[in-house]
Amino acid sequence: EADIYQTPRYLVIGTGKKITLECSQTMGHDKMYWYQQDPGMELHLIHYSYGVNSTEKGDLSSESTVSRIRTEHFPLTLESARPSHTSQYLCASRDLGNTIYFGEGSWLTVV
Amino acid sequence: DQQVKQNSPSLSVQEGRISILNCDYTNSMFDYFLWYKKYPAEGPTFLISISSIKDKNEDGRFTVFLNKSAKHLSLHIVPSQPGDSAVYFCAATPSGSARQLTFGSGTQLTVLP
Numbered sequence: 001e002a003d004i005y006q007t008p009r010y011l012v013i014g015t016g017k018k019i020t021l022e023c024s025q026t027m028g029h030d031k032m033y034w035y036q037q038d039p040g041m042e043l044h045l046i047h048y049s050y051g052v053n054s055t056e057k058g059d060l061s062s063e064s065t066v067s068r069i070r071t072e073h074f075p076l077t078l079e080s081a082r083p084s085h086t087s088q089y090l091c092a093s094r095d096l097g098n099t100i101y102f103g104e105g106s107w108l109t110v111v
Numbered sequence: 112d113q114q115v116k117q118n119s120p121s122l123s124v125q126e127g128r129i130s131i132l133n134c135d136y137t138n139s140m141f142d143y144f145l146w147y148k149k150y151p152a153e154g155p156t157f158l159i160s161i162s163s164i165k166d167k168n169e170d171g172r173f174t175v176f177l178n179k180s181a182k183h184l185s186l187h188i189v190p191s192q193p194g195d196s197a198v199y200f201c202a203a204t205p206s207g208s209a210r211q212l213t214f215g216s217g218t219q220l221t222v223l224p
């Protein structure tokens with residue numbers, strides 16, 4: 001059982017608003033990830049982190065930014081949300097055995 | 112170019128029968144494979160994994176088979192239950208890579224009562 005938490009689970013916001021999606025894990029994992037998934041589509045990596053103060057962009061270009069000030073916390077921020085940002089955002093962390101554990105996801109709708 | 116392919120977008124199986132979900136990969140660097148189950152509006156849940164040093168791994172009703180020469184893996188669920196109805200994703204990674212976990216597009220499994 002993985003202990004990784006995302007908030008909010010569901011959010012509807014207006015265009016131009018700033019939003020931060022929170023992600024926390026209590027397992028002490030160094031490696032953390034953000035994936036984006038549209039309904040019926042594959043998961044795409046948008047950000048990852050090897051540890052504190054380490055962040056890298058993933059395979060899918062994203063206008064979001066991330067930070068990793070603490071091991072357990074990996075928030076994702078959109079400075080100015082647009083309808084094209086409407087998607088499900090999944091946070092994950094990876095154990096030493098290469099298994100990735102996901103949070104329950106944050107559904108973002110930008111209107 | 113999709114490095115991990117799940118060619119069947121959907122599969123329907125009768126309750127109590129075997130479900131077989133298939134996955135093919137092209138990248139020879141992949142040596143660790145995982146299966147996830149996903150319900151709508153939830154995050155993927157890890158099910159089972161297999162390292163390339165094995166050709167089979169079993170956990171309860173779930174068994175994953177790996178055929179390295181064919182670059183093919185499959186997930187068997189026996190017996191299938193209605194609660195197994197979900198989207199199943201296979202994923203693959205080079206075990207030394209921190210960033211690269213490539214997912215397939217998923218297969219919607221429906222188990223009919």
